Amino acid sequence: MPDHQRAWLVLAHAFVRVSELRNLLEHFGTVGEVAAQSRSTLAATGLAGEKCDAIVSPDEKTIGRALAWLDQERHHLVAWGDDDYPEMLSQVPGPPLVLYVNGDVDAMHLPSLAIVGSRNPTQGGRRNAHDFAQHLAAGGLAITSGMAQGIDAAAHEGALDAGGKTIAFLGTGIDRVYPPVNRSLAHTIAERGALVSEYPLGSPPEKWHFPERNRLISGVSLGTLVVEAARRSGSLITARLAAEQGREVFALPGSIHNALARGCHELIRQGAKLVETADDILAELGQLAEHLRPTADDADYETLRDYLSHDPVGIDELGKQSGLTIDQLSSMLLILELHGEVESFPGGRYAKKEPLQA
Amino acid sequence: MPDHQRAWLVLAHAFVRVSELRNLLEHFGTVGEVAAQSRSTLAATGLAGEKCDAIVSPDEKTIGRALAWLDQERHHLVAWGDDDYPEMLSQVPGPPLVLYVNGDVDAMHLPSLAIVGSRNPTQGGRRNAHDFAQHLAAGGLAITSGMAQGIDAAAHEGALDAGGKTIAFLGTGIDRVYPPVNRSLAHTIAERGALVSEYPLGSPPEKWHFPERNRLISGVSLGTLVVEAARRSGSLITARLAAEQGREVFALPGSIHNALARGCHELIRQGAKLVETADDILAELGQLAEHLRPTADDADYETLRDYLSHDPVGIDELGKQSGLTIDQLSSMLLILELHGEVESFPGGRYAKKEPLQA
Numbered sequence: 001m002p003d004h005q006r007a008w009l010v011l012a013h014a015f016v017r018v019s020e021l022r023n024l025l026e027h028f029g030t031v032g033e034v035a036a037q038s039r040s041t042l043a044a045t046g047l048a049g050e051k052c053d054a055i056v057s058p059d060e061k062t063i064g065r066a067l068a069w070l071d072q073e074r075h076h077l078v079a080w081g082d083d084d085y086p087e088m089l090s091q092v093p094g095p096p097l098v099l100y101v102n103g104d105v106d107a108m109h110l111p112s113l114a115i116v117g118s119r120n121p122t123q124g125g126r127r128n129a130h131d132f133a134q135h136l137a138a139g140g141l142a143i144t145s146g147m148a149q150g151i152d153a154a155a156h157e158g159a160l161d162a163g164g165k166t167i168a169f170l171g172t173g174i175d176r177v178y179p180p181v182n183r184s185l186a187h188t189i190a191e192r193g194a195l196v197s198e199y200p201l202g203s204p205p206e207k208w209h210f211p212e213r214n215r216l217i218s219g220v221s222l223g224t225l226v227v228e229a230a231r232r233s234g235s236l237i238t239a240r241l242a243a244e245q246g247r248e249v250f251a252l253p254g255s256i257h258n259a260l261a262r263g264c265h266e267l268i269r270q271g272a273k274l275v276e277t278a279d280d281i282l283a284e285l286g287q288l289a290e291h292l293r294p295t296a297d298d299a300d301y302e303t304l305r306d307y308l309s310h311d312p313v314g315i316d317e318l319g320k321q322s323g324l325t326i327d328q329l330s331s332m333l334l335i336l337e338l339h340g341e342v343e344s345f346p347g348g349r350y351a352k353k354e355p356l357q358a
Numbered sequence: 359m360p361d362h363q364r365a366w367l368v369l370a371h372a373f374v375r376v377s378e379l380r381n382l383l384e385h386f387g388t389v390g391e392v393a394a395q396s397r398s399t400l401a402a403t404g405l406a407g408e409k410c411d412a413i414v415s416p417d418e419k420t421i422g423r424a425l426a427w428l429d430q431e432r433h434h435l436v437a438w439g440d441d442d443y444p445e446m447l448s449q450v451p452g453p454p455l456v457l458y459v460n461g462d463v464d465a466m467h468l469p470s471l472a473i474v475g476s477r478n479p480t481q482g483g484r485r486n487a488h489d490f491a492q493h494l495a496a497g498g499l500a501i502t503s504g505m506a507q508g509i510d511a512a513a514h515e516g517a518l519d520a521g522g523k524t525i526a527f528l529g530t531g532i533d534r535v536y537p538p539v540n541r542s543l544a545h546t547i548a549e550r551g552a553l554v555s556e557y558p559l560g561s562p563p564e565k566w567h568f569p570e571r572n573r574l575i576s577g578v579s580l581g582t583l584v585v586e587a588a589r590r591s592g593s594l595i596t597a598r599l600a601a602e603q604g605r606e607v608f609a610l611p612g613s614i615h616n617a618l619a620r621g622c623h624e625l626i627r628q629g630a631k632l633v634e635t636a637d638d639i640l641a642e643l644g645q646l647a648e649h650l651r652p653t654a655d656d657a658d659y660e661t662l663r664d665y666l667s668h669d670p671v672g673i674d675e676l677g678k679q680s681g682l683t684i685d686q687l688s689s690m691l692l693i694l695e696l697h698g699e700v701e702s703f704p705g706g707r708y709a710k711k712e713p714l715q716a
Binding site for chain 1: 482486610611612613614615619620623626627631632633634635
């Protein structure tokens, strides 16, 4: 419904907040109706003057450019309240009104872990970020991060190396790459995961976008892992937001002589979970798994359970037998693993686990 | 009073516990009287038969050997209830009946920190143990440990390199050195700190002595710092005892790829304080300082306060001016520092600190 999409773009370019939208919808019913109101009718709801102006007289060139962008393959506008809008993001304070997505919209619905850290990590830190992301993405978790240099990039790359899903939340418009050095990484993420931004097309990398964007990284994820971070760094903001959003915070400890372990140690002192292995994270997330809403039907889970046995079976074999796609299977198997029903083995093999006696 | 000493030795060689002694003293008033009772009178108090036998018919050769050992310079028997018996040890469950001390009895009354860890540490772990001990001993804390190879030895050496006090609690009789490779270290500790054992002279390094001895290391100390430790290691026993005794537990984090950081990480997960610098420890102990009983008179503290100013003054200068010894001063200054009255500066200089407004 292109008209509907146009209305969302008009409201988004007027920087209408979700809280304001709720009020407008109470008055006018639909976003289409909101966008069709006169200035005085809008102003009567209490909406700020400049927002009323921007709705009544939108910059048609800007809206047109966004519509043209959305016309391209794998480009999406996900609006608040849509089925495609991530449930996890709708729970956080100040959810974005719209998300511009370049890539796989479904990736945002996978259970995910944020991995963030320094832009100038040690070699060991970079390797840890990569290896944790690779292990967890292989297990079916999507890896979210901010596409910065250093830890962020290593986390995205680890997930991609596992053939897993990764999502980069941007501090610029979806059509820009920042930092430019990550151009090739951005293309790969768009092809095999998703780039996501809440900012209008063409938005430059404003300094204040990055802490704001961080709430999406932490908010969409079950937890945030900080790999290496200096004291007073952006990664600690993401971790603080994660805690405020009721998400898990994980931190990797390091040598007391490594200045980039300081931020992680500060988090641990404040209650973040100290993590030594990727399995430590899976164990903690297992306790959250009860709150995960399976994206597959119950019938699909029943089918999968029928094909699982106490001997490990490869995910490809399960796909052939069950008729479920590898994407469906890896998400479902992770959820079953987090529930303690399934155990994963090297080489992407899975087996039924004896249920614990209550 | 040699007779009294002999009576204590008789009871110690009968392995009488402090809880049993309390009962005996209620009946007979003094240890001299206890040692002079008949078997039936002792047995009537409920004391186990073999302990009654050992009191009534002590092995005179063994007692004689202990008395001969005690006759030598700097050799002491410190009995439960003596002024020399460390207050911190009298608070712990199962306090030793007697302590054999080779060295400086007063060292046991300094505020102290236990530093323990692996017998096979990494080079970095060894250096950390040494440097933390050196820094904290220079500040006036006695460093306690178990004289094992590795972290223990490095901690003792760090304290000695600072010209500070260190105390080794032994799992053998006081006249034996275990492990033999630490013979030279043992001699230096005896000369400049103290070797302490609760076991009869000649006792071999029984396996069960070491965990038992660990309760003294943790018990005499305000806190225990674990530097590097494998999971399921003796150092974790000391840390657990420290926690049970109401002492602080500190642990140094390390790389997730260092197997000897695992024990420390386990402790941190269980609530141990994550420590990056020696000053982190002083800051925590400051909160304990209110429970420290100054070993100097109030008058000595008043004298010291008179000579302190808001400009840093060297400890030597303070010694000359106040007439107090360097040993007295370093202990008093540490206590004032822990109380927040005094600030320390590089080069052993100290200045008055403005009191915080309540």
